[in-house]
Amino acid sequence: MPPLTAKPYLRSVQIDPHADIDPQRYPFTIPAVRDLGVLEPHPDVTFFVGENGAGKSTVLEAIAVALGLPAEGGTKNVYRPQQQEVSPLQHVLKVTKGWRWPRDSYFLRAESLFNVFTYLDELPGGGPSLHLRSHGEAFMDVMLRFRGDGFYLLDEPEAALSPNRQLAALTVIDGLVKQGAQFIIATHSPILLAYPRAKILSFDGTGIAEISYEDTEHYAVTRDFLNHYPRRLEQLLGEDD
Template sequence: MVVSAPAGEGGQFVRRVQLPLAEVATGRYPFTLPVVAGLAAWPSGLPLPPGVTFLVGENGSGKSTLVEAMAVACGFNAEGGSQSFRFATRASESSLGDHLRLTWGVRKPRGGFFLRAESYYNVATEIERLDREPGGSLLDAYGGISPHERSHGESFLDLVTHRFRPGGLYLLDEPEAALSVRGCLAVLARMVELAGGGSQFVVATHSPVLLALPGATIYQIDEDGGIAAVDYDQALPVRLTREFLNAPDRYLRHLLSQD
């Protein structure tokens, strides 16, 4: 597959995500996360350009919590899946989604999916259950094979390849968790194809491979909560990975030092 279409050619179903200042000063989780302070600094809302938007930041910055909250605000099941999934195993989502305000564009997505890596096992179980119902045939949309009969990475690729379609809204939380480098490249190529077909993506990630997607917007969440657009070379996962690969011995001496 040739990666050519810039991500900015995708759809723009959600134009902005906003957290009113009155909702912030609770002093309780999730409003203590850096990303909350970052959203509050954008009083008119954080812009979401057409195509693909990545969120990067250290563990605990709140990027995954924001993607999850956006998914809930968009009407997706909190554990993952499409807007028609209504199962629940254990409620672990934050309350942030109840407080976000989304500015929608004129066009509506023709479908969508929330991929939450940590709970995809539960989604796979629900897919199997729905497929067994009369008139189900749900597995056809996932490559014809149950996700439980594929490796974690293979099931993710099946999902992106067969279930994701042009003109959709897709919210992904660290999809690289199940993927090899080659798998990340395959997902990158598919995302470019779908963005060129009018889809919009919002993705929390640590993957320097996915971040290389042409034309994508990268928002970096700093430890103090600042949210700013950065280019590929400035993105934290790219800088740290590149520095480590250029001089692994220097990092290892520091990490493994007995002093």
């Protein structure tokens, strides 16, 4: 019998209807942000997908900061006075939590992981430096520290992971989900997107819509290329006679 949990820890996210929004100001110029609506995460895993600039990482970051996590990543205990600039979206988000918040939470983003590792190295008694490991190994090491009954936001984790490590990450995610964890993941990886107990939200120029795995561009483009790569290379590289 599966354990009784308080999931979903995060039940919904929306822009406060009473907030004064300037549609000409970033990030509200992004259609998926401006028309966020009521976003209801899956109790287990929610994926944000879309082209670069579609707003998925912007929304993920705003959720993390609105929940008290640092913009550059880490737990609530990570404090760096020189944090990267954050969009104003966090100030107008209305988040609805479940009846109990998890014991553990973490915002993991590939682009600023170096800064977080440097901060951890400067703490007394922090253990071996994560800088002594490869980016992918360090990334996996952080994930292996996650616990069940946790809430985790991951921003493009595949940037640090080989295909084999992405498969390993799926196993880690599944094990944590079965112990009560909830994930929201912004990704371009067709491997990660294949996780079955998930909701996939597509960010594009019309807003946000739930789609199936097979309907994602990531799946379709990857499958087409792998099945027809000689022909696709001829077309892409101008070697078609």
